[in-house]
Amino acid sequence: MAFMLVFACISLLQSCTAGSTVSTVTKNQPSNDAVTPLLDVIQVEAPLRASYGGASCKQTIVQHEFAASYGTPYIGSYSPPKDCKFTTTIFNMSVTSYGINFDRLALLYFGDIELWRMTTAMPVRTGIFYKYEKDLTIFDSLLRSEEKIIMTLDNIYNSVFTGSYNVTITALYFDDQETLTPADNILPISSQSSSKNQSSAFSLPGDNATTSLTLPRNVERAVVSILASGNGAEEFWFRNVINENKGFFNNDILYGYSPFREVQLIIDGSLAGVSWPFPIVFTGGISPGLWVPIVGIDTYDLPSFEIDISPWLGTLCDGNSHSFELKVVGYDSQTTLGTVNSNWVVSASVFIWSDHGGNQTHGSSIESQTPAPAFEVMPNVTSMNTTNSNLFSKLTAYRFLSHSATITTSSGIRKLTWRQDLSYTNIQNYTALGYNKTLSQHTRGISTFSATPRKHFTTISNSYSWPIFFTSNNVVSPDPKATNSTLVASIDRSSQSHTIPIIPYLTQSVSLFIPQVLSTRQNGSCIYFWNNTLYEFAGAIDPADGTLGATEQWYSYKDSQESYGRHVKAIDGYEPVLILDEEFQNTISVPEADLDMVD
Numbered sequence: 047m048a049f050m051l052v053f054a055c056i057s058l059l060q061s062c063t064a065g066s067t068v069s070t071v072t073k074n075q076p077s078n079d080a081v082t083p084l085l086d087v088i089q090v091e092a093p094l095r096a097s098y099g100g101a102s103c104k105q106t107i108v109q110h111e112f113a114a115s116y117g118t119p120y121i122g123s124y125s126p127p128k129d130c131k132f133t134t135t136i137f138n139m140s141v142t143s144y145g146i147n148f149d150r151l152a153l154l155y156f157g158d159i160e161l162w163r164m165t166t167a168m169p170v171r172t173g174i175f176y177k178y179e180k181d182l183t184i185f186d187s188l189l190r191s192e193e194k195i196i197m198t199l200d201n202i203y204n205s206v207f208t209g210s211y212n213v214t215i216t217a218l219y220f221d222d223q224e225t226l227t228p229a230d231n232i233l234p235i236s237s238q239s240s241s242k243n244q245s246s247a248f249s250l251p252g253d254n255a256t257t258s259l260t261l262p263r264n265v266e267r268a269v270v271s272i273l274a275s276g277n278g279a280e281e282f283w284f285r286n287v288i289n290e291n292k293g294f295f296n297n298d299i300l301y302g303y304s305p306f307r308e309v310q311l312i313i314d315g316s317l318a319g320v321s322w323p324f325p326i327v328f329t330g331g332i333s334p335g336l337w338v339p340i341v342g343i344d345t346y347d348l349p350s351f352e353i354d355i356s357p358w359l360g361t362l363c364d365g366n367s368h369s370f371e372l373k374v375v376g377y378d379s380q381t382t383l384g385t386v387n388s389n390w391v392v393s394a395s396v397f398i399w400s401d402h403g404g405n406q407t408h409g410s411s412i413e414s415q416t417p418a419p420a421f422e423v424m425p426n427v428t429s430m431n432t433t434n435s436n437l438f439s440k441l442t443a444y445r446f447l448s449h450s451a452t453i454t455t456s457s458g459i460r461k462l463t464w465r466q467d468l469s470y471t472n473i474q475n476y477t478a479l480g481y482n483k484t485l486s487q488h489t490r491g492i493s494t495f496s497a498t499p500r501k502h503f504t505t506i507s508n509s510y511s512w513p514i515f516f517t518s519n520n521v522v523s524p525d526p527k528a529t530n531s532t533l534v535a536s537i538d539r540s541s542q543s544h545t546i547p548i549i550p551y552l553t554q555s556v557s558l559f560i561p562q563v564l565s566t567r568q569n570g571s572c573i574y575f576w577n578n579t580l581y582e583f584a585g586a587i588d589p590a591d592g593t594l595g596a597t598e599q600w601y602s603y604k605d606s607q608e609s610y611g612r613h614v615k616a617i618d619g620y621e622p623v624l625i626l627d628e629e630f631q632n633t634i635s636v637p638e639a640d641l642d643m644v645d
């Protein structure tokens with residue numbers, strides 16, 4: 047929700063602002079005589095299709111201003127379009143905001159099932175606009191039925207935080223004349239709170255994120271899609287330290303439970319798969335100045351993680367209910383895996399394809415290998431309590447897991463295997479009593495689903511590499527009412543992947559947009575001043591000398607039908623602007639992120 051140092055205050059926003067004496071601020075509203083055009087705040091992404099023209103039909107499904115919306119989601123109803131022939135469904139979200147506010151997390155649910163998780167851009171006084179198009183075709187069965195829409199965007203709106211978020215989501219339906227094979231059922235692993243007009247996300251570690259589900263007896267294929275993001279005290283989980291080092295500087299600067307996180311899917315008490323999360327950086331993250339007008343990777347559409355649970359079908363198709371649990375754990379030197387801070391917002395969905403020719407799926411007992419992850423930790427706790435000391439730490443982790451079983455459906459007998467291999471390195475160096483830090487982290491993974499003999503299924507392999515490096519130095523004013531505090535920050539990060547996204551692949555097997563090869567890098571640096579009049583702090587973007595801040599991004603994408611490249615560069619500052627914007631109908635070369643310390 048915000049940058050790091052002032053976190054202790056921000057995480058208690060209400061109490062921070064409750065005592066504030068700031069009351070002279072006038073609300074920023076679009077005024078008729080405003081001449082400044084809205085700032086377009088972009089997430090660099092390949093277009094979903096060659097043209098958005100020629101939609102069979104469209105309808106607005108959400109139009110709502112989220113003002114003082116804390117705890118009050120938008121409730122609406124969805125009806126499938128009438129007399130409209132369609133295969134592909136795209137939701138177009140557009141948002142305007144004027145004034146001052148933090149980035150806010152938003153969740154879009156249809157009933158108990160989460161469709162889209164996003165965070166907002168941070169507004170500027172003269173107003174921002176942004177839009178994002180997301181393909182929702184994998185939810186085809188929901189899109190053809192009546193659904194309750196629940197959209198949560200918990201926003202604080204008062205004399206200090208003057209920015210509301212005016213959200214419009216339009217559904218565009220296209221007839222691409224392909225034969226869809228969408229999931230027959232989508233079952234929620236969620237708190238199932240739609241009947242109470244609440245979103246169904248669990249909050250971990252406080253909640254017990256367990257759902258009992260009874261699957262149909264004739265399932266051919268089942269894949270779990272998980273959405274999980276660290277928020278509150280877990281927004282910057284990757285810069286946390288092991289518990290032994292938490293008190294290193296004898297202050298409250300450092301957060302514990304290690305910089306390692308694992309999201310687990312547990313079926314009937316057994317670990318079925320894991321996600322080592324992408325280090326998402328929201329638009330207030332590391333330094334707010336870095337993300338205007340180019341937001342961080344995946345900000346408007348937080349990535350889901352898929353685990354194929356088809357090897358479990360022999361058990362899951364027995365007609366009984368089974369327990370599906372989501373957990374988030376960190377590294378703990380005593381217990382290897384332990385709890386985390388508050389809070390992780392999680393929910394998941396089970397996408398089920400039925401065996402239409404069969405009555406019951408049978409399976410051999412599952413062969414599982416789930417050894418505990420291997421960790422290596424290098425703390426330096428030799429220089430406690432000295433003012434000029436540094437805390438250097440390195441944590442590495444590796445794990446693999448696999449599940450195999452022989453599954454019999456009407457289409458044959460096959461050995462199905464799900465396997466994951468993951469590696470992780472995190473190196474941090476805290477100085478200046480924890481106020482200055484450098485961090486580099488690299489998460490890599492490969493997930494593979496395979497079936498032998500091959501019949502309808504190909505081997506599906508997804509590999510990814512997520513390096514991130516940043517520095518963030520805080521010089522805190524001894525008298526914040528008189529002088530500014532300064533935040534000096536830089537970032538360099540990439541997302542590289544080679545994927546066959548399992549659920550789109552199973553849904554749209556006719557048009558194989560695969561494999562998808564993505565490489566993108568963002569780097570930038572900026573100096574950000576703020577002072578203790580909360581209003582100014584929340585709204586200030588960079589120093590007057592805007593040349594001190596710049597963010598650059600390369601983006602290169604290719605699938606079997608499309609090649610796309612884009613290179614953008616922005617000057618942050620009082621008048622943030624794109625100074626370079628090149629688009630290509632081909633892939634481009636993306637320079638490697640400079641990780642400084644990590645291989």
Ligand SMILES: *[C@@H]1O[C@H](CO)[C@@H](O)[C@H](O)[C@H]1NC(C)=O
Pocket residue numbers: 098138139140177179
């Ligand atoms: C999405 O909505 C915005 C705002 O109305 C509009 O500018 C944009 O063209 C729309 N995108 C599509 C694909 O229709």
Ligand SMILES: *[C@@H]1O[C@H](CO)[C@@H](O)[C@H](O)[C@H]1NC(C)=O
Pocket residue numbers: 111212213214
């Ligand atoms: C929100 O946006 C919609 C669509 O652009 C517009 O009609 C409406 O007036 C806006 N609401 C506010 C409060 O600005």
Ligand SMILES: *[C@@H]1O[C@H](CO)[C@@H](O)[C@H](O)[C@H]1NC(C)=O
Pocket residue numbers: 121241242243
């Ligand atoms: C849920 O919201 C709808 C629409 O605002 C309302 O009609 C209904 O009474 C609400 N249900 C509950 C349980 O609050």
Ligand SMILES: *[C@@H]1O[C@H](CO)[C@@H](O)[C@H](O)[C@H]1NC(C)=O
Pocket residue numbers: 254255256
């Ligand atoms: C969580 O809920 C499940 C199902 O309701 C229950 O079996 C389990 O004991 C609960 N776990 C804890 C730690 O309360």
Ligand SMILES: *[C@@H]1O[C@H](CO)[C@@H](O)[C@H](O)[C@H]1NC(C)=O
Pocket residue numbers: 293294295296430431
């Ligand atoms: C640092 O020193 C203080 C006072 O001497 C002591 O109370 C504290 O426990 C020390 N911190 C650590 C992490 O050892």
Ligand SMILES: *[C@@H]1O[C@H](CO)[C@@H](O)[C@H](O)[C@H]1NC(C)=O
Pocket residue numbers: 403404405456
């Ligand atoms: C499925 O059950 C029906 C009704 O009991 C039976 O007629 C049919 O032969 C069964 N099909 C298979 C593949 O076992």
Ligand SMILES: *[C@@H]1O[C@H](CO)[C@@H](O)[C@H](O)[C@H]1NC(C)=O
Pocket residue numbers: 426427428429435438
């Ligand atoms: C650990 O701290 C000691 C004492 O300050 C220092 O000599 C040593 O170089 C440090 N090691 C690392 C890896 O930073």
Ligand SMILES: *[C@@H]1O[C@H](CO)[C@@H](O)[C@H](O)[C@H]1NC(C)=O
Pocket residue numbers: 436438475476477
């Ligand atoms: C940590 O940072 C300090 C201060 O910049 C530097 O002197 C030290 O060499 C760094 N340690 C490592 C291991 O990079």
Ligand SMILES: *[C@@H]1O[C@H](CO)[C@@H](O)[C@H](O)[C@H]1NC(C)=O
Pocket residue numbers: 477478481482519520521534
């Ligand atoms: C912390 O960072 C600030 C700003 O970059 C710098 O001026 C200061 O010297 C750093 N302090 C230490 C102890 O490295």
Ligand SMILES: *[C@@H]1O[C@H](CO)[C@@H](O)[C@H](O)[C@H]1NC(C)=O
Pocket residue numbers: 527528529530576577582583585586
């Ligand atoms: C605080 O920052 C604002 C700009 O964000 C500036 O106008 C104001 O003068 C600053 N106050 C002090 C005391 O520096």
Ligand SMILES: *[C@@H]1O[C@H](CO)[C@@H](O)[C@H](O)[C@H]1NC(C)=O
Pocket residue numbers: 528529530575576577586588589590
């Ligand atoms: C604080 O920073 C603002 C820019 O954000 C600047 O206008 C102001 O002059 C600065 N105040 C001091 C005391 O340096």
Ligand SMILES: *[C@@H]1O[C@H](CO)[C@@H](O)[C@H](O)[C@H]1NC(C)=O
Pocket residue numbers: 569570571596597598637
């Ligand atoms: C990003 O890194 C490249 C080197 O790979 C450098 O030339 C460029 O100036 C950096 N961009 C920014 C905005 O820091």
